[in-house]
Amino acid sequence: MSDLYDTSVFIDYWKGDTAAFTLIDSARRQPQSASYSPLSATELWQYPRLGRQEEIEYVALTRYFLQEAQLTTTAAMKAGQLLRAYSRNQRRKLVADALIAATAEERGERVVSRNDRDFRKFYSNVASY
Amino acid sequence: MSIGTLVRTLGLAEKLLPDRTLDCMSREISSPEEQIGEQMLEPRFGPELDLKTTTHNMYVATAAYFNRILCRHASGTALDDWDIVPIGIRAAVSNVWDKPKLRKLMAEPLGTPIELTMEEADEIIRLAFGRRADLPAGKELVKEVRELLGHSLMERLGKID
Numbered sequence: 001m002s003d004l005y006d007t008s009v010f011i012d013y014w015k016g017d018t019a020a021f022t023l024i025d026s027a028r029r030q031p032q033s034a035s036y037s038p039l040s041a042t043e044l045w046q047y048p049r050l051g052r053q054e055e056i057e058y059v060a061l062t063r064y065f066l067q068e069a070q071l072t073t074t075a076a077m078k079a080g081q082l083l084r085a086y087s088r089n090q091r092r093k094l095v096a097d098a099l100i101a102a103t104a105e106e107r108g109e110r111v112v113s114r115n116d117r118d119f120r121k122f123y124s125n126v127a128s129y
Numbered sequence: 130m131s132i133g134t135l136v137r138t139l140g141l142a143e144k145l146l147p148d149r150t151l152d153c154m155s156r157e158i159s160s161p162e163e164q165i166g167e168q169m170l171e172p173r174f175g176p177e178l179d180l181k182t183t184t185h186n187m188y189v190a191t192a193a194y195f196n197r198i199l200c201r202h203a204s205g206t207a208l209d210d211w212d213i214v215p216i217g218i219r220a221a222v223s224n225v226w227d228k229p230k231l232r233k234l235m236a237e238p239l240g241t242p243i244e245l246t247m248e249e250a251d252e253i254i255r256l257a258f259g260r261r262a263d264l265p266a267g268k269e270l271v272k273e274v275r276e277l278l279g280h281s282l283m284e285r286l287g288k289i290d
Contacts, residue, residue, distance in 0.1 A: 008267030016259030060250035
């Protein structure tokens with residue numbers, strides 16, 4: 001089973017986290033063996049401290065070594081259903097996790113994240129690193 | 130107890146610049162907790178690809194791995210054999226960021242299309258490790274961003290709650 005890397009993996013790799021290194025190193029050795037959600041790109045690119053070099057690095061990784069895990073209508077509907085159980089305030093905090101979890105479930109992939117506790121609310125196949 | 134020496138470089142980006150000798154800072158490793166795992170004794174990408182020492186006939190582990198440089202005599206592998214010496218290091222090969230193509234890409238604004246070869250992409254990723262030690266931890270940054278993103282989305286949807 002392959003993995004879907006959450007946004008934290010990219011940040012931690014830039015930061016020098018050795019566990020994130022192991023994950024990215026694995027993707028380098030086996031291109032297309034792991035995936036990412038385009039939501040990660042939004043999350044990263046709204047952050048003003050990331051610039052052109054990070055953009056080139058991110059494109060190098062996602063386009064050439066990872067699969068894009070597209071958000072489908074089916075997964076979006078599933079995420080919406082999963083969120084119903086939560087209060088309005090909780091739904092605000094969890095909407096991205098629900099969308100990514102539903103995407104991974106649809107693809108039969110494991111979510112790999114440092115925010116594994118939030119993902120487990122929606123999906124059991126989650127791993128921390 | 131002195132177990133060995135950890136030699137830190139001045140910065141990942143700097144140390145990979147070609148033909149540039151850098152000073153390293155060395156310090157004693159003072160406790161067993163600071164011992165370096167066996168896997169770090171082996172150059173991850175090989176000294177022939179990344180860096181070579183210019184003095185003391187030493188091997189240097191890769192710059193990209195763990196964002197630090199380890200030195201030891203060619204003949205020795207035990208931590209006890211490590212020398213306590215500041216060394217000069219020199220990049221053995223130029224890296225991808227020195228290529229005119231990458232310099233041009235860097236000069237372009239955010240969002241400009243990016244085309245790379247697999248080899249370029251691979252080297253870019255390898256060099257990116259540890260380059261932004263200043264960033265918040267992934268977990269904290271993602272939590273903060275998700276709340277903003279969710280707030281933006283659910284504010285609109287919430288009105289039909």
